[in-house]
Amino acid sequence: MTYQAPVDDIMQALKSVAGLDELIERGLVGEIDEATIRAVIEEAGKFGAEVLDPLSAPGDKCGSKLINGKVETPPGWRDAYQRFAAGGWASLSAAEEWGGQNLPAIVATVAGEIWNSANMGFGLCPLLTLGAIDAIEAEGSASLKQTYLPKMVAGEWSGTMNLTEPHAGSDLSQLKTRAVKQADGTYRLFGTKIFITYGDHELTENIIHLVLARLPDAPSGTRGISLFLVPKLLVNADGTLGAPNDVVCAGLEHKLGIHASPTCVMKYGEKGEGALGYLVGEENRGLNVMFIMMNAARLAVGMQGVAVAERATQRALSYAKERRQGRSANSTGAEMAPIIEHADIRRSLMTMKALTQAARAICLVTARETDVARRAKDAAERAAALNRVALLTPVAKAFATDIGCEVASIGVQVHGGMGFIEETGAAQHYRDARILPIYEGTNGIQAMDLVGRKLPLDGGKVVTDYIADLNRTVEEVRASNRREFGRMGERLKDAVAALAEATRFIGATLGRDPDSAMAAAVPYLRLFGLAAGGVYLAKGALAAARNGAGNGHGAQPIAVARFFAEALATAAPGLKDSVVDGAAALVLSPDTLAQ
Ligand SMILES: Cc1cc2nc3c(=O)[nH]c(=O)nc-3n(C[C@H](O)[C@H](O)[C@H](O)COP(=O)(O)OP(=O)(O)OC[C@H]3O[C@@H](n4cnc5c(N)ncnc54)[C@H](O)[C@@H]3O)c2cc1C
Secondary structure, three states: OOOOOOOOHHHHHHHHOOOHHHHHHHOOOOOOOHHHHHHHHHHHHHHOOOHHHHHHHHHHHHHOEEOOOOOOOOOOOOHHHHHHHHHHHHOOOHHHHOOOOOOOOOHHHHHHHHHHHHHHHHHHHHEEEEHHHHHHHOOHHHHHHHHHHHHHHHHOOEEEOOOEEOOEOHHHHHOOOOEEEEOOOOOEEEEEEEEEEEEOOOOOEEEEEEEEOOOOOOOOOOHHEEEEEOOEEOOOOOOOOEEEEEEEEEOOOOOOOOOOOEEEEEEOOOOOOEEEEEEEOOOHHHHHHHHHHHHHHHHHHHHHHHHHHHHHHHHHHHHHOOOOOOOOOOOHHHHHHOOHOHHHHHHHHHHHHHHHHHHHHHHHHHHHHHHHHHHHHHHHHHHHHHHHHHHHHHHHHHHHHHHHHHHHHHHHHHHOOOOOHHOOOOHHHHHHHHHHHHOOHHHHHHHHHHHHHHHOOOHHHHHHHHHHHHHHHHOOOOOOOHHHHHOHHHHHHHHHHHHHHHHHHHHHOOOOOOOHHHHHHHHHHHHHHHHHHHHHHHHHHHHHHOOOOOHHHOOOOOHHHHHHHHHHHHHHHHHHHHHHHHHHOOOOOOOHHHO
């Protein structure tokens, strides 16, 4: 079953939820118009369907391999990557100064969905390169920018992100990789990084590693971490490639999913002299720079959740139309009914669609705010948008990747036994999706970030303003009084009220009892995602109603929004109770829990 980019759904979300018309009118997405955006998405969809999708299942079977110290990606990947770079897809959002196309974040985010729906193992390579480009562009010296950005933007060199070490995962304060300053101002790095995505491969002629390390006299903890650019091959003064740097891939991990994406153990300074590196930003302020990369990457990983959910939904829908079992309530003849006619399968498919579209909406609103934060003329508007990006990024990452796993799991279920058998492809989505809540900061860490750092932003005003915005849409839905909206308005009112109450509880608890606030973090984030996702889908329904939604695709936004509000957002009040009572319910101490 070939992937088809959901161009209509994406355009509808861009217009009704991300406010595309307003962004275009105010010049916040550059010179581009709606027709061009649609054309870019359609072309990306064609590339995804024709070039990347056919490589996904064979790539999963074959995996990347470490042969004589070098990583080889599956057959066909190098050619596909070269076509990807030649098509200009590596540089959509990069600045024109470095050869990029300066397209808005909303377009790059949508393109990311398409690459990852078509082939998640492939999509990770450009995802990390884009993050590295952002970090170098923001904090690299003029010479680093001149030397590295044009090649990375052109897709000729790729980028990686090297944070994790065996004893330092979520807690980066423990990292031990060392950097020693040289007389000429460069640095030599020594240490081991694990789990490095695309740490080595043959898709590009050079690989640019961004590596967190500690200087000898650095303060302990996160305030003593610096960021270095370490090329795989050294770059000569004239820009040509020189000798190999002292960095090698010492091993590849064997994983549950994304087999084609090489997950590498990287050794720096094994030969003795140390890997040559260049400081990015200031000494001991590396984590701040890495956060530039991580915030962009967190949204992109959220979009991977949407991507895998979309792909799993398409596959399940196609199977449910073909597979016949039993007779449905509406069956008349003797023939077995396609399973899509059974109420429980329709419920499953609607759940898949609704969760996918809600998560897409949350991610696209985050991307929209990124564009406003970059391009608005008014400084206050830029600052407000930046705060909203900060608030929404952990929700986009964690809600969208959690639902990516859930939707992929429902997809297996819709296939019955065949879902467990590899040949249908449903199992691959389930396996691939499982990494998403773990990397780029686990979803538990995202929830703690939301509760501990984002809710207190601007004295709590950022989140209360956001909830007030959600309530405005709820009131619009209620005032519209449309029969086909069912109880959407009431259910969303309850969901947003639950979010407001849970937010007040966290606000009152965080300072005096942080452990209780943290115990509530995961259900709080889920509640946030359900309320926000439900309201965004309702915006789509309102727009469809205004446009005189008829039958067929035009009516889908209303049906999906109503289902989300009446069947899924109803969990919100229960989640609010989990937030408020959650810590008290954790009655077992670590010792008794482990007995
Ligand atoms: C396939 C793959 C690709 C990856 N790619 C990269 C990459 O390119 N670059 C890179 O640097 N890293 C990469 N990683 C590493 C990834 O980011 C880490 O695995 C992740 O951040 C979690 O760290 P950890 O595995 O050490 O788990 P731990 O930090 O040991 O966490 C274990 C559990 O404890 C929880 N936990 C930890 N601390 C706390 C706390 N303070 N409060 C509450 N709960 C807590 C976590 O949420 C988690 O559930 C990759 C990992 C994988 C598997």
